[in-house]
Amino acid sequence: MENRELCLVCQDFSSGYHYGVPSCNGCKIFFRRTVMKNTKFVCQFEENCPVDRSIRCACRFCRFEKCLKVGMDKTALQSSRDPIGYTKRTKKSERQSIRENSSDDSGTESPERQFISNRSYENTLHLLAVREKSANELRLSSYLPKRSLKQALCSKPLLKDPIFMSQHAAISPRHNYDNLRFITQDDYHYWHERDWFVLTEYAKSFNVFKKLSYHDKAELVRHAAIVIPVLNQVYNSPDHGLDTVVFPDGTYYDRTHEPTRPAGLNRKKYQVLDLVLKPFREMDINFNEFAAFKAITFLNPDADVSLDAKAAINEERVIITKQLYAYMLQKDGLEKAIYRFGRLILMGTTMSKMACESKEAVWIADFFENIGFTSFAKELFFGDL
Template sequence: MENKELCLVCQDFSSGYHYGIPSCNGCKTFFRRTVMKKQKFVCQFDQNCPVDKSIRCACRFCRFEKCLKVGMDQSALQASRDPIGYTKRTKKPERRPMKEISSDESSNESPERQITPTRSFENTLNLLAVREKSANELRLSSYLPKRSLKQALCSKPLLNDPIFMNKHASRSPRHNYDNLRFITQDDYHYWHERDWFVLTEYAKTFNIFKNMSYHDKTELVRHAAIVIPVLNQVYNSPDHGLDTVVFPDGTYYDRTHEPTRPAGLNRKKYQVLDLVLKPFREMEVNFNEFSAFKAITFLNPDADVSLETKAAINEERVTITKHLYSYMVQKDGLEKAIYRFGRLILMGTTMSKMACESKEAVWIADFFENIGFTSFAKELIFGDN
């Protein structure tokens, strides 16, 4: 009879009992290597990262802590019986280029290897990709709380809560569709609220964000309130052509003029299609590149924050930008990487201009009561408290 018992660490299928508990080969090997080599890891977040079969490789500190928590016994290892090294190979395999993160690949790679300084970008890009994967899972869920902006920014980060993510992002009803339907004003409202909710949770996963004053937190999130939802909507849209953005519930918009919407918001829609969707598709931006570009876009020192916060944001942003460039050079080669990297980064300037014009359109629409904003939206966009 097939063994359907699950690994207590990552919930993948167990290959049997190892070191006292049912576990998969990946977690068994990770635990053995960590103990035998006496490795020490550091968590980049709150020491509470989710550990499941799709992202078990993201944080080695939290994975090892999970191993101990569920009962893996260090004393069960024996040096003579649990050797570390290449027992079946005469030499190490040639290192392959880093690939886009995926659940299939994460179970086959050997993520426990030490990251050398010359390839430190791998660690940064992986962490950003894991963060983005969790954010998108939350966006796809049906969970949407009603709360104030202050409650949203001062509460515990949900993306770092494995119990919450397992319950609401992995198991709850998720958006899906069988047929496309043209978007309505209510649909715009709904998806803006969802993307703003996810934005606040995404923001709280950055270490520098935790140390900001409440004023700086609100200003940074407000500055990103137009561009980050646009990036989410465009990158995660199924490909129905260069003139169509599709949401997870099957609603979509294209170049069709919407006479009931303010002219400025119709103009913003065309800008999204021309300045974001088209370049993304032409450059074939992959998940790692998108995750890094989104973080760079969010960490914008042009926000109305304190000088100390501007310096911290800029330092973090420069680090991510350097690592993104290193990744693209390693993946594409120097000549192609310079072209793609330059084109991607310059999109940030274009999007900032688009965001300013869009906010003006939103203010005008609100003044003439063309759009019924929720109290949360008014706090976020207009600063109403």
């Protein structure tokens, strides 16, 4: 009969009692390796990161602290019984066990086992999750420098500067609210500028981005200027229903028609609700999945970049895409993972179409001076001034 007891660390299904507490194989192995290697981790935040099945790899410091908190006993490990290295005998035994457990009647390894046996995705998703958490902290801060697009893309990356983040990434008093209020044009401007600022910092945190020419950097960011802010706004919105997006300061928009805004931008608002918010809520996208999908969306080789840049961007994108699928496969099982992964990735096509239509609406609004764009917004959408 299957053991349905839960792991006290991450709430995944337990594989039995390990080091004194019910725990899954993942947390058991993580605890053993950490203790045996005497590894010291550092939390990049406030040492209170969530640790559950969906995000247990995001912060190793907090995961190990939770292992200790729930009662995992370091003294239960014995170097003779819990070696970190492998002997030839144990390697042979494990390979035989994997073949026996993961082969079908024809003797071939199932695709599910092939992905699950490859745990390399944990490190990639951990880095993406850390990057995403830092980006959201910067979005919630009051820091918003006035600079040109070139200055933004060529300055040092702030997300990887721990001194800057500790000094400036505190939540702004403006980004707390007691009551909701319908969004105004000034509110749209404020959040667009914040999200574009965070987009430039998010972009600079990718190693592949650093190697691009300035032209390729600018074009990649321009290509993402609609969809990445939309993802930020939707995923971080408190749940007030499938027809409402709420910003951190309590402003919101829904299906209410806004006669003072151009028709194209009103249409974009409805597309966000139907094509992004609704699927995200229906699929119950977790933090790891969101961080990976956002990176896949940003690293789009369809941007107007050089051929060398397209190849480098696509290579990084393929790696993240494969590892997102591996993660979903391990979490959801084969059938559910195929459905959720396929639906999530196909969202990229509909969002690209939405972005093209939205940019046309922006150009029209600028031509007729319907919206007072800032100089940064004009650089972003219309090229260097």
